[in-house]
Amino acid sequence: MKWWKLLISVLFWLLLICVESTGVGSRRNAYATMMYMGTPRDYEFYVAIRVMLRSLSRLRVDADRVVIASVDVPTRWIHALEEEDGAKVVRVENLNNPYISDTSHDRFKLTLNKLYAWSLVDYERVIMLDADNLFLKNTDELFQCGQFCAVFINPCIFHTGLFVLQPSLTVFKNMLRDLDIKKDNPDGADQGFIGAYFSDLLDRPMFYPPRNGTKLDGTFRLPLGYQMDASYYYLRLRWSVPCGPNSVITFPGASWLKPWYWWSWPVLPLGIQWHEQRRENLGYHSEMPFVLIQIILYLGIIAITRLARPSLSKFYHRGADKNITIIQTSLKAIAMLSIIISYISPFMLVPHTIHPVLGWTLYLLGSFALSCMVTSVFFLPMLPVLTPWLGIIGVLIVMACPWYTDGVVRALSIFAYAFCASPVLWISIGKIRSSLHISLEREGLLPGRLTDSTQSNSFNKIY
Incomplete structure (x- = not known):
């Protein structure tokens, strides 16, 4: 019986070796x-x-997923990525x-780490990606492309948000040498450097994956469908990219x-499509x-402001009559500043990467709570203070309306809404100032009212 156990053990280890040799670690791309x-x-x-x-992973790509991380990336992030x-x-x-001496290039100072992709010589082909790519389809056919392939989303400049390369230590060392001699780089980042290194890509043929699955040699231009600029969508509010498989969306432009x-x-x-993927x-x-x-915090603020009605007279000392003008001017400025803060601070507190529907809901709840607090403290009418709040809801509805025929109509609708809402906002500001003046007068913080009050007190003391 012992030889049966020995045979089973040998077969088990052979099977394990075969699985490891064909597993994730042996993937070619x-x-x-x-x-x-x-x-x-x-x-x-x-x-x-x-x-x-x-x-x-959800698209079941037949390739490893690699993160080229600098040594200062937190260990907990590394563990999350791996495990x-x-x-x-x-x-x-x-x-x-070497290009960061120009201060306009400082925000790109570490993007040249992308060149490490050429050092991944354990793989036959690598698809290098920026984080702002939204994958709609499996793009494994790109591994059939040549030594370098990229998309021209600009008529004359290819984009480095997605490109295919064949790893090569020779190419990697040549690139490092070009960095040492500070080869011309129009933008001081990876886009300009790689664009200059493969300056003849515009003259290369278009890539079409061979049906037999073979890998091509040389450099190729990739169809636009592998790197669809989101700007193309906003013009017509639909995709109209005739060439390519329409597999990947990219979001170049303002980082915020x-x-x-x-x-x-x-x-x-x-943006909602990205969050659906998340x-x-x-x-x-x-x-x-x-x-x-x-x-919980905002609901608590709303509850407290409905129960507590503070008085403006608590904010100053009545004995300081000579400073009454400064006091009433300061209170007016504080009131207007408080309204502005009530709309700005909730925006800063919402977690940046939360779902947009939840983010806007949390922002509107926060601005409503803080606006209620301002109206309670300064005895202001609710509707004028909440006019910007209602206006924000209106502009969100106008922007999110799904029935626009194209992006131009959408932009004109937003402009028309802003044009019509501006007079209402201006009127509300006037009402806030008028109500604030009345509140200060009621609390005895205006000179005329203060004089009358002083004379009345003196008369009562005499008699």
């Missing part, structure tokens, strides 16, 4: 992205990378960017309007405690 620290948006890009990695998202993390030192920020929708309608793949568990705390 990889989807790669990079992560580095040192910007105010590090956490947001970390979340975006996790969503992209999980969406690739929860199934990514392979490659730790690297930040590449020195990336799709993971809750305020980007409905300003930019496609909801399906990652969820919002990390942000929910902050959301619940803020909801």
Whole structure:
């Protein structure tokens, strides 16, 4: 019986070796992205990378998912990427960017870490990605492309948010040498550097994947459908990209309007699609405690302001008659500033990467609660103070309306709404100032009322 047990053990170990040799570690290709620290948006890009990695897994790509992470990325983030998202993390030192002497290039100073993609020589092909890519379809056919392939979303400049490369230490060393000699770079970042290195790509043929699955040699242009600029969608509020498989959406442009920020929708309608992918793949568990705390806080403020009615006379000392003008001017300024703060501070407190519907709901609840507090403290009428609040709800409805025929009609509708709402807002400001004047007079903070009160008190003392 012992030889049977020995035979079973040998077969088991042989099977295990075969599984490992054909498993994730032996995959010939990889989807790669990079992560580095040192910007105010590090956490947001970390979340975006996790969503992209999980969406690739959901699409069942036949490739490793690699994160090129600088050594200063927090260990807990690395563990989450490896253990929860199934990514392979490659730790690297930040590449020195010789172009950061120009202050306009400082925000790009670490994007040259993208060049490490050429050092991933364990793979035959690598698809290098930015975090702001939204995958709609599996794009494994791109691994059949040549030594370098990219999309021209600009007529003359290809985009480095997604490109295919064949890893090569020779190319990697040549790039590092070009950095040392500070080769011309129009933007001081990866876009300009890689664009200059493959300057002849515009003259290369278009890539079409061979049906037999073979890999091509050379450099190719990729069809626009592999890197659909979100700007194309906003013009007609639908996709009209005739070439390519329409597989990937990219969001170039202002960094504060990336799709993971809750305020980007409905300003930019496609942001909701990114959040739908996050909801399906990652969820919002990390942000929910902050959301619940803020909801409880705002509801508490509303309840307290309905019960407490403070008096303006508590904010000053009546004996300081010579400073009455300064007091009433200061209170007017404080009241107007408080209204402004009640609309700004909730915006800053909402977790940046929360779902837009929840984000806007939390913001509106916060601004309503703080506005109620201002009206209670300064005895202001509710409707004028809440006019901006109602206006924000109106503009959200106008922007999110799904029945626009195209982006031009949508833009004109938003402009018309703003034009019509401006006089209402101006009238509400006038009513707030008038009501504040009446409140100050009622509390004895205006000179005329204070004089009458003083004379009356003197008369009563005489008699």
